[in-house]
Structures are given as structure tokens and as C-alpha cells.
Amino acid sequence: MSAELIHALEQIEKEKGIGKEVLIDAIEAALITAYKRNFGSAMNVEVYIDRLTGDVRVFALKNIVEKVKDPATELSLEQAKQFGPDFEIGDVVEVEVTPRKFGRIAAQTAKQVVMQRIREAERGLIYEEFSNKEDDIVSGVVTRFERKNIIVDLGRAEAILPPSEQIPGEVLNVHDRIKAYVLNVKKTNKNPQIFISRTHPGLVKRLLELEVPEIHDGTVEIKTIAREPGSRTKVAIYSKNENVDPVGACVGQKGSRIRAIVEELRGEMIDIIRWSNVPEEYIASSLSPAKVLRVDIDEENKVARVIVPDFQLSLAIGKESQNARLAAKLTGWKIDIKSESQLRAQIEQQLFEKPKTGDEKESADESLFVDETEDKE
Missing domain, CATH: 3.30.300.20 (K homology (KH) domain)
Structure with missing residues (x-):
């Protein structure tokens, strides 16, 4: 262990956002276990890492007693005076017991702890990133099939597309790029589990928000969506601006906007319905075409x-x-x-x-x- 360790921890703090002190505390805790495992010590010990030099020192904690019964954990007052004149019966003395070969063990332990903490931190960051994307859509590439589940690579993580959330009749192949709706993200001991859907009505809603600027800026509002995945979807929309035609805005010039969504959903038909607070008008429109x-x-x-x-x-x-x-x-x-x-x-x-x-x-x-x-x- 040396100053190189401290420099490496400082770099990790900058790049990964994991505090240097957090890492040092974790290494010290792990070194206590390593010391007891390798040197069979039953005594209470503390490990300290110098924040400047990176040097590691191990101290045994011994109680000062009148009569020593267990030398591993106890010290007489006379022995304690060697470490300082102010000690009294009942005090605790730190006695350095750093083994000669402890540096190699310390370096190996530090590496394991740092790697573990980096993995934990990355899992935490991934969880935070994708938990914030719940009820949103993500884009990914189909990588493999596990039983009936489809595994989609989202870049920093993999997502699961369960059979119940797959569009009936849709055939996906490895390397296909798809968009999906994030249902939920579960924290686990390993990587977070991200569950996505291709059948949720929210997928159509978010695709419309991406394709239609008037929906994105709030001029046109999506009121309700009724969907039978893979076959047909009806979307009721309303314009807050009398000068903006909501149906025309969603369909786009020569159907360009709605066509992009239909292609993403592999040919699923989409009916854009003008919403009305007059039931007769709304019901009549809903039966379009x-x-x-x-x-x-x-x-x-x-x-x-x-x-x-x-x-x-x-x-x-x-x-x-x-x-x-x-x-x-x-x-x-x-x-x-x-x-x-x-x-x-x-x-x-x-x-x-x-x-x-x-x-x-x-x-x-x-x-x-x-x-x-x-x-x-």
C-alpha cells in the first residue's frame, strides 16, 4: 500500500462519484476481517490507513486491568505506562500489531473492496437512471431469448420483455432495434431488473408525444387511449387552441407522423379521434372510420x-x-x-x-x- 492507492481513490471519486473517505472506511473494515482470517487473532483490532501516504497499520485494543488473565485482550497498568503516563485501570490501549507481510494482503483486499464498491455504485446509478424512466419509453436492441422472455440491451443495462408484454403475432429477431415502455425497475443484489412492455397503451402515448410537437408542448392533449396490441388503437385527442386541428397535427402531412408510429408498432392501425364533451359527438367520432x-x-x-x-x-x-x-x-x-x-x-x-x-x-x-x-x- 502506498500513496498510489490514495491517488487511485481520488481518481475513482472524480470518475465514479464514490467518495474517497467512503472507500477508505470500507477498506479498513475489510482489512480487519482479513487480519483475523490470516493471522487467527481473537483480539479486538483496528486498522488505520494514512490518508496521505497510504500506509496501513493494525492496532490491537487491550483493556488495562490490575491482573492480566488474557494477554491477547488485556494489559497491566505497568505495561500500559510504556505507551503513555496518563493511563489508568479500565482504559483501552491501542497496541500496534502490524504483521510484516500485511502489505501484500492489504493491497489485495483493497483491490477487492474497491472493485466491489464500484460495482455497487454502478448498480445504484443504473437503478436511479432507469427508475426515473418508469412510465417512459426506451430504445434498445434485441440480444437474446431466454425461454419466452426477450432480453433487450438498453446500453448500460439489459431489460426483460416478458411474454405477456409482447405484441401478439410480432416476430422479433436478434439485432432488431425496438422501442418499449418501462413498466417497473426492481432493485436486486445484482443488476437492477428492468421490465418493459410493447403492449401498454403508454407506449402509443409516448410515441405520439415524440412524433407530434403539438402534443409535446401541450397544445394538443391526449384524453384517452384504447388499445388492442398488434391490431388497432384508438386515441382521443383535444386541442386547447381553436386554430390547431388536433387530428391533422397527429396525422401529419400526408400521414407522415402517424406512419412512423404505425411502422414502429409493426403495422398496428391507429385511429385518431377528436374528443368532445358532448357525448353524442364523441361517440359518433369514436366509431371512425x-x-x-x-x-x-x-x-x-x-x-x-x-x-x-x-x-x-x-x-x-x-x-x-x-x-x-x-x-x-x-x-x-x-x-x-x-x-x-x-x-x-x-x-x-x-x-x-x-x-x-x-x-x-x-x-x-x-x-x-x-x-x-x-x-x-
């Missing part, structure tokens, strides 16, 4: 009946009811979709099945009586 003729709402039961042209019925409902399902999820309303002809048939059936009133029955009886009289004549 279908055109809606009329919306009747039952506010008490949160049910909306939507009428669409006959040729738009399948489009409004969508394949396997996906469009209607996403619209209901987006708006929070239960949506009943009917075509014009279905509505007309329902109205006719209701009229036909409507029970006749007393006047109607009497009128029917009179007409029958007249008919019978005429027949007799």
Missing part, C-alpha cells in the same frame, strides 16, 4: 344507441366486433349499433305488436258490425 347518422343516449344507464347506414354496419362493428369494442372502451359508454333497415324493422315490429286501446277495439267492433249488416242486406 364508420359514418354515423344518429346517436341516442341513455345517460342513466350509460348506454348509447347508434344508427349507421346499412352499408356501414359491418365497418362500424368491425372484425370480430373490434371497432365497437374499442369505441366503448375509449368513451366509457355501452354502444348498441344498428343499421337504418334494422331500426325501421324494429319500429314496424313494435307498432305491430302494440296492444290496442279500448277506443281502437270499439272502432274495430263497429266496422265488423257494419260489414255483417251489409252482408245481410
Whole structure:
């Protein structure tokens, strides 16, 4: 051990941000264990490292007693006077017991401690960095597959993309670069565990914020998102500025902005919906790309009946009811979709099945009586 150690610790402090004193304290604590392990000492010892020269000294702590029973831990008053005239019974004396070959052990121990502390500090920095990125997106490269998990290299750390957070049908290969949403970061004894998602609605939200400046600066606000990963997503947006068209801002010139997001999500369709505080307007917009003729709402039961042209019925409902399902999820309303002809048939059936009133029955009886009289004549 020498002044080179102190210089090295100062460099580590500058580069890694680990305090020199913290490292020296850790080395001293480790050297106590190393001394006892190598020299089989049962005595209480302290290790001191000179902050200027780096020299290491080991001291045994001995209690001053009238009669010595254990020389390893006790010292007589007469012996203590050799170290200073002011000692009394009950005091503790530090007696240097530094072994001759302790320098080599000290250097090896110091190296191990420093490396361990550097690893711990780096793990701490990585944890801090990525815990601050929870609910944000990161970019990484697919490196390998472990069972059904996909491991993604984020640069300073690796992230886990579990099967439940993978887009159904999406095929990823090693070296593919992807963007993902950070779900959570867990601190462990080793490197932090970072869990990411490709299915979370927050991924679409953050991609829109990156691609659309009007969303990033707050002019356009994302109200709600309904997503079926790998298939379709509906996003309800609202413009705080009457002069800014929220749909146009998100779609971009010739669809350039939305196209970039669709490509990142491997072809997942994205419908941009204009949000409205008028339920009828909002529900009608939510069924895009279908055109809606009329919306009747039952506010008490949160049910909306939507009428669409006959040729738009399948489009409004969508394949396997996906469009209607996403619209209901987006708006929070239960949506009943009917075509014009279905509505007309329902109205006719209701009229036909409507029970006749007393006047109607009497009128029917009179007409029958007249008919019978005429027949007799």
C-alpha cells in the first residue's frame, strides 16, 4: 500500500462519484476481517490507513486491568505506562500489531473492496437512471431469448420483455432495434431488473408525444387511449387552441407522423379521434372510420344507441366486433349499433305488436258490425 492507492481513490471519486473517505472506511473494515482470517487473532483490532501516504497499520485494543488473565485482550497498568503516563485501570490501549507481510494482503483486499464498491455504485446509478424512466419509453436492441422472455440491451443495462408484454403475432429477431415502455425497475443484489412492455397503451402515448410537437408542448392533449396490441388503437385527442386541428397535427402531412408510429408498432392501425364533451359527438367520432347518422343516449344507464347506414354496419362493428369494442372502451359508454333497415324493422315490429286501446277495439267492433249488416242486406 502506498500513496498510489490514495491517488487511485481520488481518481475513482472524480470518475465514479464514490467518495474517497467512503472507500477508505470500507477498506479498513475489510482489512480487519482479513487480519483475523490470516493471522487467527481473537483480539479486538483496528486498522488505520494514512490518508496521505497510504500506509496501513493494525492496532490491537487491550483493556488495562490490575491482573492480566488474557494477554491477547488485556494489559497491566505497568505495561500500559510504556505507551503513555496518563493511563489508568479500565482504559483501552491501542497496541500496534502490524504483521510484516500485511502489505501484500492489504493491497489485495483493497483491490477487492474497491472493485466491489464500484460495482455497487454502478448498480445504484443504473437503478436511479432507469427508475426515473418508469412510465417512459426506451430504445434498445434485441440480444437474446431466454425461454419466452426477450432480453433487450438498453446500453448500460439489459431489460426483460416478458411474454405477456409482447405484441401478439410480432416476430422479433436478434439485432432488431425496438422501442418499449418501462413498466417497473426492481432493485436486486445484482443488476437492477428492468421490465418493459410493447403492449401498454403508454407506449402509443409516448410515441405520439415524440412524433407530434403539438402534443409535446401541450397544445394538443391526449384524453384517452384504447388499445388492442398488434391490431388497432384508438386515441382521443383535444386541442386547447381553436386554430390547431388536433387530428391533422397527429396525422401529419400526408400521414407522415402517424406512419412512423404505425411502422414502429409493426403495422398496428391507429385511429385518431377528436374528443368532445358532448357525448353524442364523441361517440359518433369514436366509431371512425364508420359514418354515423344518429346517436341516442341513455345517460342513466350509460348506454348509447347508434344508427349507421346499412352499408356501414359491418365497418362500424368491425372484425370480430373490434371497432365497437374499442369505441366503448375509449368513451366509457355501452354502444348498441344498428343499421337504418334494422331500426325501421324494429319500429314496424313494435307498432305491430302494440296492444290496442279500448277506443281502437270499439272502432274495430263497429266496422265488423257494419260489414255483417251489409252482408245481410
